[in-house]
Every structure is written in structure tokens, then in C-alpha cells.
Amino acid sequence: MSSRTYQLSAENVNVWFGERHVLKDVNLAFPSNQVTALIGPSGCGKSTFIRTLNRMHELIPSAGFGGKVLLDGEDIYGDGVDPVKVRLKVGMVFQKPNPFPTMTIQENVLSGLKLSGRKNPNNEELVETSLRRASIWNEVKDRLNDPALSLSGGQQQRLCIARSLAMGPDVLLMDEPCSALDPGSTRRVEETILELAPQMTIVIVTHNMQQAQRVADQTAFFLSEDGNPGHVVEFGATEQVFEQPVDPRTNDYVNGHFG
Amino acid sequence: MEKVIDLTPVARPKASQPWARKSPKFIASAAFASIIPAAITLAFIATAGLDFMAALIAIFLPLQVIAAALVGVSVYGRRGILEGLLVVATIFFSSFVFVLLGSVIWSVVSNGAAAISPSFIFQNNYYIQPKTSLEYGGVGHAILGSLLIVGASTLVTVPLGLATAVYLTETQGKSKGIIRTLLQAMAGLPSVVSGLFIYAMFIASGITTYAGWTGSLALIPLMLPTVARVTEESLRLVPAELRNGALALGAPAWRAFVQVTLPAAKSGIVTAVLLGVARVIGETAPLVLTTFAADRTNLNLFSGQMGSLPTYLFNYIAFGFDESIKRSWGAALVILIIVAILFISARVASGTRTKARK
Known part of the structure; x- marks a missing residue:
């Protein structure tokens, strides 16, 4: 293998909700500047897994966790690590666009700074670069002071991406970012992902096989069978996972035979 | 010739809600079903000299129920019986509540209006006897007293109520059930x-004499549950996605709450405060025991008895003279007006800045 730096990696990640074991021994490495897609049927634990990567997982009251998540070599679940600091480095975009309804478009982009109590000398420039990187600048540049909810769903989602980008994260987690969007908006979000990929590590959960093939360098297939905890069945380069899967279950899933 | 597609918008026609259309048969039978019972009832009132309310309940209502059931059956078949009965019940009970509320407001307004004058609102009660004519003296001291007492307890209760609601919704605390x-x-x-509790604690024990702040203190436990529960409900309505969105941006929990959850729940919290104030502004018993009553304007919450609208109303109605009862009605109307002003101004102030999609 090459000398890729593994900026983010999960080692033996196990997750429980109450007494129920939902993820078992997940080992995944996310190289810098690459896109990793997490695929698998509903309920296989991929959304749960992605939430462990920026410590959003622990916000669920019954959550339990075992294992390590290394960010730049440091375990984010280590003693004394502040989850808030982790989330500053690891941004997240959710399934449903969630712009802050009481804020304008511009305020939404800057909300991360305000929310983390940071000051930025040049807000206007930051708003423009963030919106440009999320490929939404041209659509909103004339109405930055309109309420965020005046945007369409696809625009709202790209605004949420811009909001995350404004924080300058090293890693961007995306939990089914296009599942609520129409094909046109989906295409634009995918273009955004591809533009961002050279600059950061991206992890994306998706139910859309074509999407995974279009955007991801590598793909992990999660599966949870017969009530057993979810685990990674296959992990590798996207082409290989889709075209020459090692495991027959991967083959069945990516070809639409089940799931 | 090329086909021309006309895309100019057309004004909305009047009949553009086909689902709201009622069949002529339905309208006819429904009208029939209300006119006949009404006519029979009126006939009874006219001939037998029955009391209006008695006729309404004893004759009109049963007839109306039967007629509605018959219409229901004729239009919808068997399931129409229940439908007809539900329609009558809904209309009857909602108008009952409406009439009840309306008559309370009407009696206060019609009786109190006579007492209201600039002097009644701005003057205090010093040198005024129960039989003094209404031209002299008023509730100025009581308005200020009420506002001060209730204002002080609001200042204490709102942070407490908010904190309670935050504990109940935002934290994973273990004592939620008990709270x-x-x-x-x-x-x-x-x-x-x-x-009585505050009286025993502070006044009977000699710590203080009657004073405004003891009244504020006595109102806090009455106001707190309303403020806390309504605030809790409105915080609960804020979607979890917003909270998570803020946390995922690296916000500490308190900032996510202050900058995202709180603004989203603003109008609900204003309602909570308002309901809390409305709950206590008419409270008489705790104030009689703690602030007692005063005829002079007292703006110092920490010393001396203090007048308030409910105690003023209570005292003057107890005197039993015509003038004094008029003063009581006047005070009642002033309370209603204050609540109305609070309500409207809070609604305006909390008018949300977010507009729906244009």
C-alpha cells in the first residue's frame, strides 16, 4: 500500500443501545482527501456509526460505546477529550436540511462561529467562500439577508454544507445528505462533494448505489442479519466493491437482489 | 398554425373548493332540521310562557338532537346518526363555552365601564370612604401595587421556570420524574x-410587617408550575435536528440552547410567561395575607402595606354599598384591561421574524 495518511480511523468500534448490541467490531480507515461511502440496508447501523465519528452518538440517552476513533492519531473517546473540540474538527451534515429557522442565510453560515464563541475578522469573505465552496453562492448572493427557510430544500441542504465548511473542518460527515432532495439538487450536492474532496476527508452514508459509485473513492458495506449486530461485510476501493465484490452478500446488495 | 399555450395566471374563481360543496338535499334537510325545532321551541315560549333557558335545554336541544340524527340517517345512512349527534354536541358545547366567556366579559365591561374615568385610574384611595362618590379617588395605587408585586414575582419566577424547563427537556437528569x-x-x-405559608414564615414570626415583597414571594409557587410546564412544552416542540445541527457545529450545549433552541421556542416561552402572569394577577387570598391593603400609593416593595387590584376589589365588594360595589366592578375591568394589554403587547413583541417561503 501507499504512504497515505489515515487521518480518521475507527478501531474495533462497538455500539449498544440499552442492552442491544447494534454495531460489532467495526474497523475502518478514512484516508485524507478521499471520499468514503457507507452503504447497507436500513437499520444496519451505518448512521449510528457515522455519529460515533464526531461524538454525536453519545447524545442519545441509552447509547453505549466501545473501541477507539482516532483523529490525527488521538482517540476522540480518550480521557479528557472535549466532544465540543472534536465536533469543531469533524463537521456533520444531516439527512434532513436543518438551517436555523430564526436566522438569515448569512447568519446561518456564520452560526458555527457564533455558536462556538469564535471571532472572525472578515465575515463577509468567509460567507462568500463558504457559500462558493458549497456551490450555492450564485443562487443566494443577492439575498443573504433573507430567512434561511425561504430557500428550497436542496438549497437549504447546500446552505447546511456551507455552514459546516465555514468552520474549516478537517473531516465532513454526511448522513444521507441527498435523501430528501430532488435529482437536480442531488447532482449539485454531489458536485460539491467532488469539489471538496481534495481538501478534506469526507464520509457519506447513502442508500443510493449510483451515488456511492459517482462520489466515493472507497466503500464500506454494512449489514445486520437476523437481529445480529451490524458489522462491515466488505470494505475496499469503490470499483472493487461494486464490480468484483469478495462477499456474495455484497454482490447481492449492490446489484439490488435484497435490501 | 403554431399551438399557443396561454400561461397567464387567472384570478381564483369563487367556487374553487369542491370538497366544501354541500349537496342541495343536505342543505335543505339541515335547514329543515334546525328550523322545525326552533319553531316549536318559540311556539312553546310564546304560548306556555316558558323561560328561555329552560325551553332551550328542555325542548330545543332534544328536538335538535333528534332532527340532526334524522338528517344524518337520510344523508349518510346508518353511520349518519352518530355524525348528526356529534355535530349538534360540538356546536352546543362550543357555543356554551363561548357564551360563558362572553357573558363574564360582558358583565365586567358593562358594570365596570361606569366606574372608569381618568380620576379612577390615576388617583389613589387616600381619604376615600366606602360611600364616597365615584368622582373622587381610584385604583391608581392598586394598579401600581399589582404591577410591582406581580412584576417582582415574574422576575424571580421566569428564570426559575425556564431553568426547570431546561432541566426537564435539555438534560439527562435523573430527578425529572420527581420534578x-x-x-x-x-x-x-x-x-x-x-x-398562609409566607404569612407564617415572615409576618407572624415577626421578621417583617406586611410588605409587598412577601406578596411577590407568595405568588411564586402559584406561577412557577404554569411557567415551567408551558415552557417545557414549547422547548419540546423545537425539532431535535436543530439542536443536533448546532451541536455538530461544535457548539457547547449552553450556546446551542441560547442561540438556537431558545429563539426557536421564543413565542411559546412568551406565552408561558403570559399565562403565568395571568394566573396570578387576579390572586386575592395570598395578597390579603401578605401585602394586606393600602390606600396610599406605595412604590416600595420592601416596606409597608401595598394596595393591589384584587385586594381593592375584595375590600370594596365587602363594604356592600352601591358606590363601593361600582368601584369593585371598575377594578375588575381594570384587571381585564391590564391582562388584555399584556397579552396583545406580548403577541406583538414575540411576532416571529422568520417568514415562510415566499
């Missing part, structure tokens, strides 16, 4: 008990 039960129990606390 909720305590709030419920507190909501059932008779106001006089609250007043």
Missing part, C-alpha cells in the same frame, strides 16, 4: 395556603 410530579402538585396548591 414533574412536584410541579403538578404545586399546580394544585391552593393559593391561600401559599399566602
Whole structure:
């Protein structure tokens, strides 16, 4: 293998909700500047897994966790690590666009700074670069002071991406970012992902096989069978996972035979 | 010739809600079903000299129920019986509540209007006897007293109520169940008990004489459950996605709450405060026991008795003279007006800045 730096990696990640074991021994490495897609049927634990990567997982009251998540070599679940600091480095975009309804478009982009109590000398420039990187600048540049909810769903989602980008994260987690969007908006979000990929590590959960093939360098297939905890069945380069899967279950899933 | 597609918008026609259309048969039978019972009832009132309310309940209502059931059956078949009965019940009970509320407001307005004048609102009660004519003296001191006493307890209760609601919704605290039960129990606390408690604690024990702040203190346990529960409900309505969105941006929990959850729940919290104020502004018993009453304007919450609208109303109605009862009605109207002003201004102030999609 090459000398890729593994900026983010999960080692033996196990997750429980109450007494129920939902993820078992997940080992995944996310190289810098690459896109990793997490695929698998509903309920296989991929959304749960992605939430462990920026410590959003622990916000669920019954959550339990075992294992390590290394960010730049440091375990984010280590003693004394502040989850808030982790989330500053690891941004997240959710399934449903969630712009802050009481804020304008511009305020939404800057909300991360305000929310983390940071000051930025040049807000206007930051708003423009963030919106440009999320490929939404041209659509909103004339109405930055309109309420965020005046945007369409696809625009709202790209605004949420811009909001995350404004924080300058090293890693961007995306939990089914296009599942609520129409094909046109989906295409634009995918273009955004591809533009961002050279600059950061991206992890994306998706139910859309074509999407995974279009955007991801590598793909992990999660599966949870017969009530057993979810685990990674296959992990590798996207082409290989889709075209020459090692495991027959991967083959069945990516070809639409089940799931 | 090329086909021309006309895309100019057309004004909305009047009949553009086909689902709201009622069949002529339905309208006819429904009208029939209300006219016949009404006619029979009126005939009874005219001939037998029955009391209006008695006729309404004893004759009109049963007839109306039967007629509605018959219409229901003729239009919808068997399931129409229940449908007809439900329609009558809904209309009857909602108009009952409406009439009840309307008559309360009407009696206060019609009786109180006579007492209202600039002097009644701005003057205090010094040198005024129960039989003094209404041209002299008024509730100025009581308005200020009420506002001060209720204002002070609002200042204390709102942070407490907000904190309670935050504990109940935003944290994973272990005592939530107990706190909720305590709030419920507190909501059932008779106001006089609250007043008595403060009286025993501070006044009977000689710590202080009657004073405004003891009144504010007695109102807090009455106001707190309302503020806390309504705030809790409105915080609960804020979607979890917003909270998570803020946390995922690296916000500490308190900032996510202050900058995202709180603004999203703003109008609900304003309602909570308002309901809390409305709950206590008419409280009489705790104030009689703690602030007592005063005829002079007293703006110092920490010393001396203090007048307030409910105690003023209570005292003057107890005198029993015509003039004094008029003063009581006037005070009642002033309370209603203050609540109305609070309500409207809070609604305006909390008008949300977010507009729906244009």
C-alpha cells in the first residue's frame, strides 16, 4: 500500500443501545482527501456509526460505546477529550436540511462561529467562500439577508454544507445528505462533494448505489442479519466493491437482489 | 398554425373548493332540521310562557338532537346518526363555552365601564370612604401595587421556570420524574395556603410587617408550575435536528440552547410567561395575607402595606354599598384591561421574524 495518511480511523468500534448490541467490531480507515461511502440496508447501523465519528452518538440517552476513533492519531473517546473540540474538527451534515429557522442565510453560515464563541475578522469573505465552496453562492448572493427557510430544500441542504465548511473542518460527515432532495439538487450536492474532496476527508452514508459509485473513492458495506449486530461485510476501493465484490452478500446488495 | 399555450395566471374563481360543496338535499334537510325545532321551541315560549333557558335545554336541544340524527340517517345512512349527534354536541358545547366567556366579559365591561374615568385610574384611595362618590379617588395605587408585586414575582419566577424547563427537556437528569410530579402538585396548591405559608414564615414570626415583597414571594409557587410546564412544552416542540445541527457545529450545549433552541421556542416561552402572569394577577387570598391593603400609593416593595387590584376589589365588594360595589366592578375591568394589554403587547413583541417561503 501507499504512504497515505489515515487521518480518521475507527478501531474495533462497538455500539449498544440499552442492552442491544447494534454495531460489532467495526474497523475502518478514512484516508485524507478521499471520499468514503457507507452503504447497507436500513437499520444496519451505518448512521449510528457515522455519529460515533464526531461524538454525536453519545447524545442519545441509552447509547453505549466501545473501541477507539482516532483523529490525527488521538482517540476522540480518550480521557479528557472535549466532544465540543472534536465536533469543531469533524463537521456533520444531516439527512434532513436543518438551517436555523430564526436566522438569515448569512447568519446561518456564520452560526458555527457564533455558536462556538469564535471571532472572525472578515465575515463577509468567509460567507462568500463558504457559500462558493458549497456551490450555492450564485443562487443566494443577492439575498443573504433573507430567512434561511425561504430557500428550497436542496438549497437549504447546500446552505447546511456551507455552514459546516465555514468552520474549516478537517473531516465532513454526511448522513444521507441527498435523501430528501430532488435529482437536480442531488447532482449539485454531489458536485460539491467532488469539489471538496481534495481538501478534506469526507464520509457519506447513502442508500443510493449510483451515488456511492459517482462520489466515493472507497466503500464500506454494512449489514445486520437476523437481529445480529451490524458489522462491515466488505470494505475496499469503490470499483472493487461494486464490480468484483469478495462477499456474495455484497454482490447481492449492490446489484439490488435484497435490501 | 403554431399551438399557443396561454400561461397567464387567472384570478381564483369563487367556487374553487369542491370538497366544501354541500349537496342541495343536505342543505335543505339541515335547514329543515334546525328550523322545525326552533319553531316549536318559540311556539312553546310564546304560548306556555316558558323561560328561555329552560325551553332551550328542555325542548330545543332534544328536538335538535333528534332532527340532526334524522338528517344524518337520510344523508349518510346508518353511520349518519352518530355524525348528526356529534355535530349538534360540538356546536352546543362550543357555543356554551363561548357564551360563558362572553357573558363574564360582558358583565365586567358593562358594570365596570361606569366606574372608569381618568380620576379612577390615576388617583389613589387616600381619604376615600366606602360611600364616597365615584368622582373622587381610584385604583391608581392598586394598579401600581399589582404591577410591582406581580412584576417582582415574574422576575424571580421566569428564570426559575425556564431553568426547570431546561432541566426537564435539555438534560439527562435523573430527578425529572420527581420534578414533574412536584410541579403538578404545586399546580394544585391552593393559593391561600401559599399566602398562609409566607404569612407564617415572615409576618407572624415577626421578621417583617406586611410588605409587598412577601406578596411577590407568595405568588411564586402559584406561577412557577404554569411557567415551567408551558415552557417545557414549547422547548419540546423545537425539532431535535436543530439542536443536533448546532451541536455538530461544535457548539457547547449552553450556546446551542441560547442561540438556537431558545429563539426557536421564543413565542411559546412568551406565552408561558403570559399565562403565568395571568394566573396570578387576579390572586386575592395570598395578597390579603401578605401585602394586606393600602390606600396610599406605595412604590416600595420592601416596606409597608401595598394596595393591589384584587385586594381593592375584595375590600370594596365587602363594604356592600352601591358606590363601593361600582368601584369593585371598575377594578375588575381594570384587571381585564391590564391582562388584555399584556397579552396583545406580548403577541406583538414575540411576532416571529422568520417568514415562510415566499
